[in-house]
Amino acid sequence: MKRNGPATRFLISLGIGAILLFASGHVDELRAYQGAQVAIYAIAIASIVLLTGFSGQISLGHGALMAVGGYAAVIAQIHWHLPYPLTFLIGGLAGALAGYVLGIAAARLRGPYLAGTTLALAVGLPSLANQFHILGGEQGLPFDVGTAPNWIGKEFTQYRWFFWVAVTAALAIFWLLRNLLSTRYGRRWRAVRSNPTAAALAGIDIAKAKVLAFTLSSAVAGLSGALFAMLLGLVAPLAFTLILSFTLVTGAVLAGVSNLGGSIVGALVLVAIPELSNVVATHLGGSDRVTANLPGVVTSVLLIVTVLLAPNGPKIPRRRK
Amino acid sequence: MATFFNTILVGISSGSIYALMSLSLVLVWRSTRVVNFAAAGQAVLSTYLGYEAMSRLHNYWLSLPIAVIAGALISALVESCVMRPLAKRSKGTAVESIAPVIATLGILGLIRGVAGLIWGNTFLQYTSPLSSKGFTIGHTTIPFSPLNAAIVIGAAIVLAIFAAIFRFTRLGLALRAASFQPEISRLSGIRVDQIRTIGWAFAGAAGALAGALVTPTAYLSPNSLDLLLVSGFVAAVIGGLESLIGAVVGGLVLGVGFAFILQYIGTQVTFSAAFIILIIVLFIRPQGIFGRGGSREA
Numbered sequence: 085m086k087r088n089g090p091a092t093r094f095l096i097s098l099g100i101g102a103i104l105l106f107a108s109g110h111v112d113e114l115r116a117y118q119g120a121q122v123a124i125y126a127i128a129i130a131s132i133v134l135l136t137g138f139s140g141q142i143s144l145g146h147g148a149l150m151a152v153g154g155y156a157a158v159i160a161q162i163h164w165h166l167p168y169p170l171t172f173l174i175g176g177l178a179g180a181l182a183g184y185v186l187g188i189a190a191a192r193l194r195g196p197y198l199a200g201t202t203l204a205l206a207v208g209l210p211s212l213a214n215q216f217h218i219l220g221g222e223q224g225l226p227f228d229v230g231t232a233p234n235w236i237g238k239e240f241t242q243y244r245w246f247f248w249v250a251v252t253a254a255l256a257i258f259w260l261l262r263n264l265l266s267t268r269y270g271r272r273w274r275a276v277r278s279n280p281t282a283a284a285l286a287g288i289d290i291a292k293a294k295v296l297a298f299t300l301s302s303a304v305a306g307l308s309g310a311l312f313a314m315l316l317g318l319v320a321p322l323a324f325t326l327i328l329s330f331t332l333v334t335g336a337v338l339a340g341v342s343n344l345g346g347s348i349v350g351a352l353v354l355v356a357i358p359e360l361s362n363v364v365a366t367h368l369g370g371s372d373r374v375t376a377n378l379p380g381v382v383t384s385v386l387l388i389v390t391v392l393l394a395p396n397g398p399k400i401p402r403r404r405k
Numbered sequence: 406m407a408t409f410f411n412t413i414l415v416g417i418s419s420g421s422i423y424a425l426m427s428l429s430l431v432l433v434w435r436s437t438r439v440v441n442f443a444a445a446g447q448a449v450l451s452t453y454l455g456y457e458a459m460s461r462l463h464n465y466w467l468s469l470p471i472a473v474i475a476g477a478l479i480s481a482l483v484e485s486c487v488m489r490p491l492a493k494r495s496k497g498t499a500v501e502s503i504a505p506v507i508a509t510l511g512i513l514g515l516i517r518g519v520a521g522l523i524w525g526n527t528f529l530q531y532t533s534p535l536s537s538k539g540f541t542i543g544h545t546t547i548p549f550s551p552l553n554a555a556i557v558i559g560a561a562i563v564l565a566i567f568a569a570i571f572r573f574t575r576l577g578l579a580l581r582a583a584s585f586q587p588e589i590s591r592l593s594g595i596r597v598d599q600i601r602t603i604g605w606a607f608a609g610a611a612g613a614l615a616g617a618l619v620t621p622t623a624y625l626s627p628n629s630l631d632l633l634l635v636s637g638f639v640a641a642v643i644g645g646l647e648s649l650i651g652a653v654v655g656g657l658v659l660g661v662g663f664a665f666i667l668q669y670i671g672t673q674v675t676f677s678a679a680f681i682i683l684i685i686v687l688f689i690r691p692q693g694i695f696g697r698g699g700s701r702e703a
Binding site for chain 1 (some may be wrong): 434437439440442467487489490494495503504507508510511512513514515517518519521522525526528627631632634635638639642646674676677678679680681683684688
């Protein structure tokens with residue numbers, strides 16, 4: 085595989101961005117919404133790939149970290165009146181902070197303990213919103229990013245504007261992560277994942293590397309949570325359910341869990357499945373029951389089959405030396 | 406003072422359900438080194454089957470064993486069709502420790518989805534003939550109800566049967582040996598694969614009973630047992646994840662702890678309380694009450 089430098093990657097990202105944004109002008113609102121959804125899922129899945137694929141930790145609670153980011157962004161907007169790009173950064177920072185605390189606990193835990201603890205977080209954290217008045221309870225809080233500024237063009241629709249924002253954020257994040265993974269931090273994480281003992285003998289502080297990976301992954305999850313809140317127009321406990329956390333893990337597995345670029349494929353699949361199974365459900369008579377549950381069934385079957393047939397994910401030929 | 410004792414009684418009742426779920430997780434953990442997140446799904450499915458049985462037979466007490474047997478079969482099926490092939494395939498790969506977790510999540514999602522397809526996502530009532538209104542002693546009505554009493558007795562009977570099987574039968578010996586030293590057990594003629602499936606079946610039965618006992622106190626829906634799974638996991642960690650007695654004690658401790666939190670702080674913290682208790686346990690005594698020393702590495 086040819087290795088590109090940061091500058092080349094930057095140009096590639098710009099190119100992809102330009103194509104996508106041009107394309108967004110030629111689709112309807114639903115597709116623009118779904119495009120934004122793909123970009124946001126891709127960022128969230130990338131945070132799992134970073135954590136699981138590159139540092140060997142697992143998290144079933146990233147939906148909760150997205151909630152942290154989303155709520156932080158909304159609160160920053162409501163109480164500090166920050167402009168929205170800054171609220172996204174606040175979301176990322178809040179995610180990082182929560183992830184740092186959790187990461188300290190996580191570095192001491194492995195496998196089942198980590199999975200169980202993060203699961204408990206996913207169940208417990210969103211419901212905290214019901215207890216604090218400032219978090220808006222069951223109804224949540226509104227989040228208004230506003231419409232596109234005038235200099236972009238007048239005929240810009242709402243979801244097309246969200247698509248722009250989400251794609252820009254996604255490209256920036258992927259560019260940053262890709263570069264980061266080829267620095268010594270990336271190499272350390274891979275060493276820790278592949279063989280912790282050898283990594284420790286080589287002088288790598290394993291706990292530190294793991295906490296750093298968890299913090300960074302949570303920051304990315306927090307940012308994606310803020311973007312998610314933008315797309316939904318609000319934050320509420322029901323938006324960040326256990327299902328969301330599971331969906332992210334599913335996306336990461338479908339993507340090939342140590343393949344950053346695969347996150348985009350994973351995100352595409354996650355958005356496409358409900359769409360496709362809707363078509364199937366309508367053909368089958370389209371009762372509410374089928375429409376509500378078929379996507380879950382299809383995703384789960386896909387998850388089980390992927391993990392059985394290709395535990396490393398469908399499309400990574402593991403590089404051999 | 407009366408409130409204090411009542412709280413303990415109520416805690417023991419919900420604690421025995423946590424103990425059953427915790428036991429289910431510990432049995433699976435001991436036999437295959439997997440935390441079975443699908444346990445919530447398996448229990449929901451067996452409870453739905455119990456619900457079906459009851460709507461035909463009109464008898465809760467007959468539907469209970471049906472749910473338990475169904476739970477055992479579902480669990481054995483999950484082990485032999487998904488988990489065993491997966492363990493063989495992922496052995497030695499980078500995802501060996503993560504793949505089973507993901508597979509159990511997949512099964513959880515699948516069962517939920519299928520249950521939703523068949524029974525819908527509405528709340529169903531799976532009721533027991535016992536009253537959930539508290540006993541009346543003298544002139545005061547305490548929160549502890551006949552239903553609570555049945556839960557405690559049912560759980561205690563099953564735990565006693567499990568303990569007897571593990572301690573006094575050849576099957577119990579094989580189950581313990583296969584989880585302790587699989588290779589040596591295999592050399593001494595134990596069919597480790599089959600024994601593991603049986604271990605899963607026992608676990609499924611315990612989970613199914615937990616589901617069938619807890620559901621009459623609330624409602625039945627495809628994800629109604631999620632919190633039970635989390636509580637069961639926390640209870641298992643309190644007990645050390647390895648020990649069957651630990652699982653039971655962990656369940657009771659958690660149940661009583663929850664009851665006090667609900668009594669003195671309020672119902673709104675239920676969901677977060679499990680997480681906070683888990684974090685406290687992991688920081689203070691990560692090996693659990695009954696766990697051996699050493700680090701918590703899988």
